[in-house]
Amino acid sequence: MDHNPVQHETGWDVRQRIRRGEWTRPTQGMAPGYVQANLAILPRDLAADFQRFCALNPKPCPLLATSEPGDPSLPTLGRDIDIRTDIGTYRVWRDGVMVEEVHDIRDLWRDDLVAFLLGCSHSFEEALLADGLPLRHFEEGKPVPVYTTNVPTAPAGPFHGPLVVSMRPFRPADAIRAIQITSRFPSVHGAPVHIGKPEMIGIADLAKVDAGAAVTVAEEELPVFWACGVTPQAVVAATKPPFCITHAPGCMLVTDLLNSRLAVF
Template sequence: MAPAEFGLTAASTGRDVRLAARSGGFQGHTSGLASEHVQVNLAILPAELAGDFLRYCQRNPKPCPLLGVSEPGEWTLPELAEDLDLRADVPRYRVWRHGELVAEPTELHGLWRNDLVTFALGCSFSFEHALLADGMRLRHVDQSRNVAMYRTNIPTRAAGAFHGPMVVSMRPLKAADAIRAVQITSRMPEVHGAPVHLGNPALIGIRDIQQPDYGDPVEILGDELPVFWACGVTPQAAIAAAQPAFCITHAPGHMLVIDKLNRQLGRG
């Protein structure tokens, strides 16, 4: 069902989106929803792997900007939101076993374990609010699509078993807007900061810009540049490489929306 059928719009709150997901009804992507509120990626791992994953995030802050870490078994993160249930407040999750995607459930009650540690990571959907507020048009938002995401040839720094390529999200922008986007997002390191690449996608290992690895393709017009930001789907590539016996992530584009406001992010 479409977000509008749940009363969800850009003017919704983070709690509105969480409750719609918790009800089991809303299962869609969160791009363009609750635009004032910070959106986060999730990685949920057994405690025995949490130390290595924490070091992986610390070594790769562009794709893995860490906003919060739970205690083992806890399904709340009070510093992110009140009335938060990590087992149900994401529209769609991904369950991985030995590095293979095995399910995409809409809630985790039957899968939750007392040793699970949740990592909350910054998401580019949050800096989109700043770009839109500056007057830029984002085609995937205009078209109610998920942002296009690609695996690249840019390596991340390994930690324990976690390693793999950086994943990037792409937005086509006119040159003047691309320059302004660099200026705006460089002040927001909590949600990936400045782009990692502009222009020719082949230079970062993307063979076909119209075939994203995650999300939906969007047209790039003749007077536009593809602009690439580090993406919080990167940990899913690292998890696939590490092949843990069990872990959970969000489904790409289906984010946890928290109470913190986007205007509270950034440095000046």
């Protein structure tokens, strides 16, 4: 049974609730102050190429940690993490097609699997809110809108595909401030990749999202686009590896790292 987020929870607390099956929904707003991470799990024979893909595409794929092959723990991100049980909902991909969503991947785990954990915009959203900037999807009680663009990522080995972005509307002065704030957090997507004119990056209609939910954009506001950790899922769909596991959009690994420690200045 799902329960509402508890504001004083730590990353450890959230992981225990998820491991017990008490929470399977998105983790936005849970464990304030703690870093959340996107997930991609691939076989070892693709791991080196994917790691290089992340290095070449640090905006959408800011790599926080990589597991050892077959080892579900991630000691640099938190105590007693088990990547097989500690995310509320996983997506299972075969030959580039998402075939099922599950809440536990112990039955799918193999000795050759490598987990990649990538920075998440939930961390920089906390910094925006702390500065008094409004976030429309929070105000409207929705997940952030996500769009697939026509901007290609830099390829590495077999990995290629389009950049995926998340969007938050701001008045121009607030957009400038949002750029300044998020520039301090390169390990969680950093500064925006595009401002205004969504058609220039292949987004014909802001009402038609690829993940999350559409939000209101007022006439005096600019849509501001950040690189998004859903990008690896678009890359998996384009690349078609035989087997891959990702998080379901919004369902993150909540770590023991503090958001405040990610700021570079």
